[in-house]
Amino acid sequence: xxxxxxxxxxxxxxxxxxxxxxxxxxxxxxxxxxxxxxxxxxxxxxxxxxxxxxxxxxxxxxxxxxxxxxxxxxxxxxxxxxxxxxxxxxxxxxxxxxxxxxxxxxxxxxxx
Amino acid sequence: xxxxxxxxxxxxxxxxxxxxxxxxxxxxxxxxxxxxxxxxxxxxxxxxxxxxxxxxxxxxxxxxxxxxxxxxxxxxxxxxxxxxxxxxxxxxxxxxxxxxxxxxxxxxxxxxxxxx
Numbered sequence: 001x002x003x004x005x006x007x008x009x010x011x012x013x014x015x016x017x018x019x020x021x022x023x024x025x026x027x028x029x030x031x032x033x034x035x036x037x038x039x040x041x042x043x044x045x046x047x048x049x050x051x052x053x054x055x056x057x058x059x060x061x062x063x064x065x066x067x068x069x070x071x072x073x074x075x076x077x078x079x080x081x082x083x084x085x086x087x088x089x090x091x092x093x094x095x096x097x098x099x100x101x102x103x104x105x106x107x108x109x110x111x112x
Numbered sequence: 113x114x115x116x117x118x119x120x121x122x123x124x125x126x127x128x129x130x131x132x133x134x135x136x137x138x139x140x141x142x143x144x145x146x147x148x149x150x151x152x153x154x155x156x157x158x159x160x161x162x163x164x165x166x167x168x169x170x171x172x173x174x175x176x177x178x179x180x181x182x183x184x185x186x187x188x189x190x191x192x193x194x195x196x197x198x199x200x201x202x203x204x205x206x207x208x209x210x211x212x213x214x215x216x217x218x219x220x221x222x223x224x225x226x227x228x
Binding site for chain 1: 155
């Protein structure tokens with residue numbers, strides 16, 4: 001069974017203080033790893049898809065990387081508007097349907 | 113561009129009452145559709161997914177059912193709600209493209225259900 005573990009559960013940063021969020025996963029064959037951002041009371045917003053180890057994707061202050069066992073979401077010089085819960089999910093190579101297994105997320109708070 | 117709608121946005125229902133949540137997608141054809149539930153402090157739990165009209169797969173045995181009467185419409189139902197059905201319900205869609213399978217899912221705004 002797929003397992004996705006995110007750490008830390010919560011992270012507090014000062015504006016401009018760069019850091020990384022971790023997503024470790026256990027799957028028999030990774031089809032894709034996905035990062036989402038979720039604001040309170042809203043649906044998750046898609047950020048990135050990573051398909052193979054060594055792949056990197058960037059968007060504004062966010063950069064996602066992937067190894068064979070984990071993914072990192074690097075946040076460079078964060079701003080208060082980056083405050084949200086960041087979710088990762090994995091898609092396994094088996095069966096039909098596009099079934100994702102989600103982690104419980106990292107709640108990020110960026111303060112002035 | 114594609115958009116996904118869910119309604120209602122919030123719902124308070126007594127135990128034992130029926131439930132119907134609706135999700136519609138615009139701007140795409142033959143999407144895969146999904147229902148998730150998100151409980152406080154827990155990850156998203158996949159409840160149902162559908163790859164076409166009338167085709168429903170259930171992931172978790174429960175008090176809920178799903179139907180897909182039209183290509184871009186997905187409905188989550190219950191005949192009698194339980195307290196444990198409370199949560200944040202999210203609908204999502206994804207598309208399969210010829211030559212490559214895209215798996216990212218795009219989520220709707222969600223429905224907050226409170227069973228009292």
